[in-house]
Amino acid sequence: MNIVELNNCPCGTEMSYAQCCEPFHNGTDFPRTAQTLMRSRYSAYVVKNADYLLATWHKTTRPNEIDFSQDHTMWQKLVILHTKKGGVNDDKGRVEFNAFYVQDGEERLIHEISRFKKINGRWFYVDGVLD
Numbered sequence: 237m238n239i240v241e242l243n244n245c246p247c248g249t250e251m252s253y254a255q256c257c258e259p260f261h262n263g264t265d266f267p268r269t270a271q272t273l274m275r276s277r278y279s280a281y282v283v284k285n286a287d288y289l290l291a292t293w294h295k296t297t298r299p300n301e302i303d304f305s306q307d308h309t310m311w312q313k314l315v316i317l318h319t320k321k322g323g324v325n326d327d328k329g330r331v332e333f334n335a336f337y338v339q340d341g342e343e344r345l346i347h348e349i350s351r352f353k354k355i356n357g358r359w360f361y362v363d364g365v366l367d
């Protein structure tokens with residue numbers, strides 16, 4: 237996907253990518269809440285920004301690398317279903333979401349409850365429960 241053509245941010249806000257997740261992806265700003273981090277990580281999957289995904293992954297669960305070269309997932313949209321804690325004054329949070337995508341011509345969705353932790357003011361993705 238051509239990043240320049242993203243008028244609306246892939247994470248589903250009404251803002252442009254430049255006003256929403258791009259500053260997180262290029263390191264000029266950082267998410268203040270677990271939900272904002274969750275959104276920015278979804279956007280990072282859309283624009284295939286492996287560095288950002290690794291940088292926001294908790295060190296205890298972080299993979300060694302993320303390889304998008306064989307990835308043909310076409311992300312459609314993110315729907316946040318529920319958020320528990322994860323606010324500016326919290327240091328833990330959970331975000332439940334549906335992420336819709338097309339793979340091999342089939343529409344699918346991921347339903348996950350992700351857990352996040354804040355360390356030194358920065359939110360990190362810890363892990364998620366799929367069902």
Ligand SMILES: [Zn+2]
Nearest residue numbers: 245247256257
């Ligand atoms: Zn966004």
